[in-house]
Amino acid sequence: MGRKKKKQMKPWCWYCNRDFDDEKILIQHQKAKHFKCHICHKKLYTGPGLAIHCMQVHKETIDGVPNAIPGRTDIELEIYGMEGIPEKDMEERRRVLEQKNQETQKKKQNQDDSDEYDDEDEPGPSFQQPAAGQPQAGYIPSMSQPGMPPGSGAPGIPPGSYSGHSPYRMIPMGGMLPPGPGMPPMMAGVPPGMPPPVAHRPGITHMAQVPPAANMLTRPAVPAATVPSAQPDVTKPLFPIAGQSQQTVSGSPHPPPSTSSDPSKPTFPAYTQATVAVVSPNSGSSTVSKPPSTVTSKPATLTTSSATSKLIHPDEDISLEELRAQLPRYQRSVPRQAQSTATAPSMGPVGGMISPQQPGMRHPLPGQYGGPPQGMPGYMPGGMPPYGQAPPVVPPGFQGAPPRPPMGMRPPVMSPGGRY
Amino acid sequence: MSLFGTNAGFGTGGTGVFGNATTDSHNPMKDVEVTSPPDDSISCLAFSPPTMPGNFLIGGSWANDVRCWEVQDNGQTVPKAQQMHTGPVLDACWSDDGSKVFTASCDKTAKMWDLNSNQAMQIAQHDGPIKAIHWIKAPNYSCIMTGSWDKTLKFWDTRSPNPMMSLQMPERCYCADVVYPMAVVATAERGLIVYQLENQPSEFRRIDSPLKHQHRCVAIFKDKQNKPTGFALGSIEGRVAIHYINPPNPAKDNFTFKCHRSNGTNTTTPQDIYAVNAISFHPVHGTLATVGSDGRFSFWDKDARTKLKTSEQLDQPITACCFNHNGNIFAYASSYDWSKGHEYYNPQKKNYIFLRNAAEELKPRNKK
Numbered sequence: 013m014g015r016k017k018k019k020q021m022k023p024w025c026w027y028c029n030r031d032f033d034d035e036k037i038l039i040q041h042q043k044a045k046h047f048k049c050h051i052c053h054k055k056l057y058t059g060p061g062l063a064i065h066c067m068q069v070h071k072e073t074i075d076g077v078p079n080a081i082p083g084r085t086d087i088e089l090e091i092y093g094m095e096g097i098p099e100k101d102m103e104e105r106r107r108v109l110e111q112k113n114q115e116t117q118k119k120k121q122n123q124d125d126s127d128e129y130d131d132e133d134e135p136g137p138s139f140q141q142p143a144a145g146q147p148q149a150g151y152i153p154s155m156s157q158p159g160m161p162p163g164s165g166a167p168g169i170p171p172g173s174y175s176g177h178s179p180y181r182m183i184p185m186g187g188m189l190p191p192g193p194g195m196p197p198m199m200a201g202v203p204p205g206m207p208p209p210v211a212h213r214p215g216i217t218h219m220a221q222v223p224p225a226a227n228m229l230t231r232p233a234v235p236a237a238t239v240p241s242a243q244p245d246v247t248k249p250l251f252p253i254a255g256q257s258q259q260t261v262s263g264s265p266h267p268p269p270s271t272s273s274d275p276s277k278p279t280f281p282a283y284t285q286a287t288v289a290v291v292s293p294n295s296g297s298s299t300v301s302k303p304p305s306t307v308t309s310k311p312a313t314l315t316t317s318s319a320t321s322k323l324i325h326p327d328e329d330i331s332l333e334e335l336r337a338q339l340p341r342y343q344r345s346v347p348r349q350a351q352s353t354a355t356a357p358s359m360g361p362v363g364g365m366i367s368p369q370q371p372g373m374r375h376p377l378p379g380q381y382g383g384p385p386q387g388m389p390g391y392m393p394g395g396m397p398p399y400g401q402a403p404p405v406v407p408p409g410f411q412g413a414p415p416r417p418p419m420g421m422r423p424p425v426m427s428p429g430g431r432y
Numbered sequence: 433m434s435l436f437g438t439n440a441g442f443g444t445g446g447t448g449v450f451g452n453a454t455t456d457s458h459n460p461m462k463d464v465e466v467t468s469p470p471d472d473s474i475s476c477l478a479f480s481p482p483t484m485p486g487n488f489l490i491g492g493s494w495a496n497d498v499r500c501w502e503v504q505d506n507g508q509t510v511p512k513a514q515q516m517h518t519g520p521v522l523d524a525c526w527s528d529d530g531s532k533v534f535t536a537s538c539d540k541t542a543k544m545w546d547l548n549s550n551q552a553m554q555i556a557q558h559d560g561p562i563k564a565i566h567w568i569k570a571p572n573y574s575c576i577m578t579g580s581w582d583k584t585l586k587f588w589d590t591r592s593p594n595p596m597m598s599l600q601m602p603e604r605c606y607c608a609d610v611v612y613p614m615a616v617v618a619t620a621e622r623g624l625i626v627y628q629l630e631n632q633p634s635e636f637r638r639i640d641s642p643l644k645h646q647h648r649c650v651a652i653f654k655d656k657q658n659k660p661t662g663f664a665l666g667s668i669e670g671r672v673a674i675h676y677i678n679p680p681n682p683a684k685d686n687f688t689f690k691c692h693r694s695n696g697t698n699t700t701t702p703q704d705i706y707a708v709n710a711i712s713f714h715p716v717h718g719t720l721a722t723v724g725s726d727g728r729f730s731f732w733d734k735d736a737r738t739k740l741k742t743s744e745q746l747d748q749p750i751t752a753c754c755f756n757h758n759g760n761i762f763a764y765a766s767s768y769d770w771s772k773g774h775e776y777y778n779p780q781k782k783n784y785i786f787l788r789n790a791a792e793e794l795k796p797r798n799k800k
Contacts, residue, residue: 138563222744306612321693323705324725324771332605332707332770333475333522333619334581337538337561339774342494 026089026097027080029105047077059087108310229377443615458766460744466503466763468511471495474765476523479756484530487756488512488547489763491785492521493585498535500547503761504785515545515552522561528569534576536562542578549573555590558582564608566615568629577604577633579617587633597633601625610662611652614677618647618665626677637677637773642688645669648697651732653718664720664734666708670720674734687737692724707771709751714794716759721794723750725771729764736797748781754791762790 024031027046032038043055047062051070056062059077066072076085090096327337336342338430436786459465470493480488487503498521502510519539533545534555542556542565556562560582568575568587575596576588584765586595596600603619610616614636615627627633641647645667653674655661662676669694679685694704706725714721719740723729727746731738746766753764767783768776 091734169501323645323669324704325646325705326770331604331646331648333561333563334604335521336494336770336774342538 021106023094024105026091026101027077027084029081029084035093042093043092045076048078050074050078058092060090063087271288438649454650457568457745457747458782458784459786460746461786461788463788464507464509466491466501466509466785466787468499468501469765469783469785470497472779472783473767473769474752474785475521477752477754477763477765477785478524478526479535479754479761479763480530481528482757487761488530489756489785490524490526490533490539491755491765491789492524492535493767493783494520494538496520496539498524498533500533500546503756507787509787513547513550515543516548517541517562522563524564525565527567528574528685531707532588534565534567536565536578538562540580540582541577542721544587546577555582556586556588556595557593558584558586560604563605564617566608566610568610568612568615568632568633570612570629572631577608577610577615579608581605583619584629585617589697597750599627599633599635602638606647607650609650609652609663611654613622614660616650616652616663618650620646620716622647624665637736639675641665642673642686643667643669643671645671648707649710651713651720653713664711664713666711666722668707670705670708670724673710675741687731689737691722691730691732691739692728694726696762706749707769708767709749710753712753712755712791714755714759715757717794717796719794719796721753721755721762721764723753723764725749725769727766729753729762730753731794733796738797739797740797748783759794760789760791762788762794764788 022031022033023035025038025042025046027042030041032041043057047056047058048054049056049062049065049070051066051072053067056065062077063074066074074087075089089098326332328335437722439620448559464735466489470491472493472495474491474493476492478490480486480490483703487511488500489503490498490500492498492775495672495677496517496519497514498517500512502512504510515533515535517535517537517539518564518795521535521537523536524533531547533547534542535545535552536556538561539552540558540561542558543552544555545552553750555576556565556578558578558580560580562578562580564579565575566577568577571590573596576590577585579585579601583601583604585599585605585608586766587599589596591799600622601619602625603621603623606618608617608619610629613629615629615633617623617625617627618641619625622643622645624639624647626636626639628636643665647665647670648668649666650663652660652663660677662679662743665673665675668700671688671690673688675686692706692708694706704726708724710723711720712779718735719731719733721729721731721733728743729750730739730742749769749771751767751769753762755762762787763785765783768778768781769777770777
């Protein structure tokens with residue numbers, strides 16, 4: 013981009029918020045997506061241009077820019093590429109980009125090897141990322157707010173406090189970050205109940221009252237490499253009180269002080285990783301999926317951001333098959349595990365379910381799964397006797413097998429007659 | 433031959449439309465209709481492997497049955513046999529030698545159906561409905577893989593009642609595909625796990641979903657050396673993601689494309705977005721077919737990143753599709769998929785399976 017002033021950021025489309033490498037491409041995009049006549053497909057150059065074309069040539073009015081996100085559909089704004097974008101939207105965009113940058117920095121600093129941990133690290137390290145990534149100055153303010161609520165503040169404070177302390181602090185911080193998951197917890201551990209370490213080194217002296225903090229401070233400083241290993245040592249002794257809670261908590265995923273879910277994770281280093289594993293399925297999808305997974309019951313209400321659109325899907329966030337399988341009409345035969353298998357297979361001769369015991373068995377499983385099955389393999393290779401055997405647990409070597417063709421039940425050999 | 437009792441038109445061959453001369457939107461593409469289709473929605477279709485002469489099609493349905501037809505070269509379909517479960521059949525597959533068909537059902541069991549003897553026996557048991565079943569043929573072992581809503585993925589030697597292996601998944605299995613040595617499972621909550629099957633199955637990698645909506649179908653594709661190299665994943669939001677396992681440049685090589693949406697280019701009318709119900713890759717060309725709740729099928733060339741064809745709209749969603757072993761036949765099933773809830777379910781409405789000649793339409797577009 014030649015001009016310095018105009019766009020320090022990459023060109024983006026005001027109508028739909030997409031980013032582009034080049035302004036030329038941006039303009040092509042706008043012409044194709046936003047300034048294209050839906051009647052004759054002629055590509056115009058601007059929004060007003062399109063409106064005028066539709067009026068003059070097709071005698072039609074359009075009320076908004078096609079494919080624009082809500083709020084950005086103004087047909088009268090003359091925007092061409094990056095020109096004409098209202099100043100406040102530009103600023104808003106810059107702000108959003110900055111936030112995103114911060115997040116990606118945090119993310120990068122916490123890249124773990126295993127994919128699973130990627131997203132779980134986000135909430136954890138996130139608060140320290142800014143600490144590491146940004147100039148210490150940025151953290152001084154955070155440090156100066158001891159009163160910050162443990163929830164989000166806590167995570168922020170300790171790291172902030174570190175980085176704020178002294179320049180070289182940053183380095184160890186950075187060094188520690190790769191161990192990442194280990195770190196945040198440690199620091200996060202400090203705040204709960206502790207007056208934020210604050211201050212500098214000198215603060216360390218009166219850290220006596222917050223010994224944990226002090227330890228944390230010193231430790232990380234020394235051998236960054238040992239941080240992860242130090243963690244277990246650090247956390248336990250560090251927090252005689254908190255330590256206990258931590259230790260006890262290490263098994264359980266509940267964060268003592270903080271209320272908010274994500275930020276609190278880092279406060280419990282010991283089991284952050286444990287919780288990580290627990291939470292992974294959802295947080296794995298984290299940012300992106302938060303809407304769908306948390307809004308468990310409403311995938312259909314997720315409308316796409318472009319011109320209003322509608323998902324043709326029931327509201328429940330379960331698959332169509334699961335929804336359908338819940339219906340009573342499809343549940344009729346489900347409860348019959350053992351017996352049914354015996355009868356069902358040989359459609360031909362037997363002709364349908366012989367259900368000697370079935371009627372009794374019918375506890376309707378409301379949900380599809382989760383049930384009664386107790387792992388009854390119910391291997392009834394042979395038809396008749398198995399019934400009786402069905403209920404008993406785990407028929408050894410699935411009854412019937414021996415008499416039958418032992419080799420993997422090769423039915424071919426068996427006489428066809430309604431065996432199963 | 434067997435008893436597909438309920439349906440008439442047993443031997444009529446089924447070439448062409450079943451007597452509905454009027455432009456019935458049930459078969460706007462004028463494809464061959466399979467005779468004696470199931471009485472309820474078809475959940476899965478699979479053609480016999482190349483090891484067997486001829487083409488045999490199996491289809492599982494919500495009527496608890498799985499049916500087998502022979503598809504003759506002149507297009508005639510002959511119903512051959514049928515087996516029942518005690519719950520809707522959700523998936524079915526063939527063994528590599530074509531002698532057995534494996535079926536998975538809501539009744540939490542999977543069965544092995546020997547076609548020669550027309551006998552079926554249970555070979556697997558889960559704690560929940562089994563949504564996906566695949567045959568794995570490895571150099572040192574063969575087994576059945578079953579994915580269930582009980583969040584487990586189990587591997588069964590068909591001779592034993594106990595699974596050879598049971599892997600825990602983060603969520604319920606929604607769909608899976610196997611092309612040795614790779615297996616992909618997509619679960620609820622947008623989970624996506626790749627397994628490697630060499631020596632024994634093990635989890636290879638969990639992938640962050642490239643899609644933002646519920647996963648619905650997945651299909652593995654191969655590279656020019658015929659090795660599985662990636663997969664196509666479809667969601668309920670009219671979108672398919674093409675994802676390579678180890679691409680040279682993930683940002684550029686992986687992409688998603690929209691499909692199965694109504695034309696909403698007009699600013700005023702909202703666009704209807706339909707679920708992608710199934711994806712199948714052409715065994716020869718490597719191009720893919722998608723079928724959706726909108727009642728259309730589309731063919732795509734993922735390398736040229738273009739659409740090859742979209743069908744006319746059928747009056748019902750298309751719930752399943754598959755290609756035969758040489759890619760000459762494309763089968764797709766027209767039945768209700770529940771995308772509009774139970775209100776739109778009409779048990780009286782007929783379900784269809786259509787066969788289409790796929791030799792020409794799926795040829796890749798030359799990349800420019």
